[in-house]
Amino acid sequence: MAEQYFSRRPTSRRAPAEVRVSIRGHGFVFTSDAGVFSRGRLDRGTELLLEALDLGACESVLDLGCGYGVVGIVAARLSDGGRVILTDVNKRAVALARWNLQANGIRNAEVRMGGLYAPVADLRFDHILCNPPLRAGRAIVDRIVSEAPDHLHEGGRLWLVARTRQGADSLRARMASAFGVAEIVRRGSGYKVLRATKGPDAS
Numbered sequence: 001m002a003e004q005y006f007s008r009r010p011t012s013r014r015a016p017a018e019v020r021v022s023i024r025g026h027g028f029v030f031t032s033d034a035g036v037f038s039r040g041r042l043d044r045g046t047e048l049l050l051e052a053l054d055l056g057a058c059e060s061v062l063d064l065g066c067g068y069g070v071v072g073i074v075a076a077r078l079s080d081g082g083r084v085i086l087t088d089v090n091k092r093a094v095a096l097a098r099w100n101l102q103a104n105g106i107r108n109a110e111v112r113m114g115g116l117y118a119p120v121a122d123l124r125f126d127h128i129l130c131n132p133p134l135r136a137g138r139a140i141v142d143r144i145v146s147e148a149p150d151h152l153h154e155g156g157r158l159w160l161v162a163r164t165r166q167g168a169d170s171l172r173a174r175m176a177s178a179f180g181v182a183e184i185v186r187r188g189s190g191y192k193v194l195r196a197t198k199g200p201d202a203s
C-alpha cells in the first residue's frame with residue numbers, strides 16, 4: 001500500500017521533484033519528495049488558499065501541517081514584517097520545508113516538528129493557515145479547528161481549504177461552532193477556502 005503523506009517517518013524511496021511556481025506575483029522554487037503531500041506539483045486547494053489569503057498588517061502566522069512548506073513560505077514573503085512558524089508531524093516534510101525556506105531566501109520563518117499545536121503550545125498567532133490532513137481522520141481535523149481559538153489573538157483568523165466533495169461544508173459547520181461564524185471567502189475547482197475570526201465569544 002502506498003505510504004500516507006502524514007506518516008511521521010516516511011520510508012518510501014526518495015524521489016525529489018522540483019516545483020517552480022509563480023504565486024501572487026512572486027516566483028518560488030520548492031523541492032518536494034515521495035512520502036510528502038503533493039509531490040511534484042502545487043495542490044489546487046493550496047493554490048486557492050494562497051490566492052485568497054489576506055494577511056493585512058500582522059505579526060505572527062502559523063502554517064499547521066506545512067508539508068514541504070508552500071503555504072508558510074508564501075505567507076512569509078507576503079507578510080509585511082510578520083514571523084511565520086511552519087509545523088508538521090512528517091520528518092521528511094520538516095526537512096524539506098527547512099531546505100525550501102533557504103532556497104527561497106526566507107528569513108522571517110522557522111520550521112518545528114510535532115503534532116497539532118504541540119510545537120507552538122504557548123504561542124498565539126494573528127493567522128493560522130491550514131490545508132488540513134483530511135486523510136489523517138476526523139479527530140485530527142476536529143482538534144485543528146476546536147483548539148485554534150486558544151492559539152489566536154483576539155481578531156485572529158483561522159483559514160482552511162477543503163474540497164467540497166471531501167466535506168468542506170461540514171468543516172465550515174465545525175468552524176462555526178468553535179468561532180460563532182465561518183465564511184466562504186473563495187471557491188473554485190471544487191474547493192472552498194474557509195475563514196473564521198476569533199471574537200470575544202469564540203470557545
Ligand SMILES: C[S@@+](CC[C@H](N)C(=O)[O-])C[C@H]1O[C@@H](n2cnc3c(N)ncnc32)[C@H](O)[C@@H]1O
Pocket residue numbers: 005006007037038043046064065066067068069070071087088089090093114115116130131132133134136140
Ligand atoms: C493536505 S497536507 C498539506 C501540506 C501543505 N500545507 C500544502 O498545502 O502543500 C496536510 C499536512 O498535514 C500534516 N499532518 C498530518 N497530521 C498532522 C498532525 N497531527 N499535526 C500536524 N501536521 C499533520 C501532513 O504530514 C501533511 O503534510
